[in-house]
Amino acid sequence: EVQLVESGGGLVQPGRSLKLSCAASGFTFSNYYMAWVRQAPTKGLEWVASITNSGGSTYYRDSVKGRFTISRDNAKSTLYLQMDSLRSEDTATYYCTREGYGDYFDYWGQGVMVTVSS
């Protein structure tokens, strides 16, 4: 059974940093692209970043480019999202997702809440 378990969320002041982790199990992690998708309170879904299976290529939405870094450790089957210079508009539930053979999201974690507020 595929499982994605996020951790690392919480309350953080604007301008500070936070690092999210996602522990994956139930599949061969190193074979799949992975991604982070977020959802602001009462809002819709928003893709944040993707990473290839080797970690050799990464993709970001413009609003987080230069502030967020997606990475992975295939030996640990773990996905990360380093979030720097956080803004109030980054407040959201962040979902770890597995990408299927296209850039669709076939499995989702339970989500982790990030609140950026002073």
Added chain:
Amino acid sequence: DIVMTQGALPNPVPSGESASITCQSSKSLLHSNGKTYLNWYLQRPGQSPQFLIYWMSTRASGVSDRFSGSGSGTDFTLKISRVEAEDVGVYYCQQDLEFPLTFGSGTKLEIK
């Protein structure tokens, strides 16, 4: 960026009836390889989204055949036949033709 626009449903939908959710893209999602890069998800209340359909019309593993996807390059429909209580939630379309990957704003389904 490709903008995804979803239509609303005339809620609530009577149980056992059909519901059709529409989604429109600002650019054709039909690739030269013949695949149309349009996907559908359902987010039930209080839950994470779940994957329903990819490449416009292919159901994900374990998804009921009451769900079917269709469309052209820019206009898409998710049809839910014989709606049930467990179908309640918000449905999202998403394009994966190009980055940035984008979602529609969601369509809420309520059942009577």
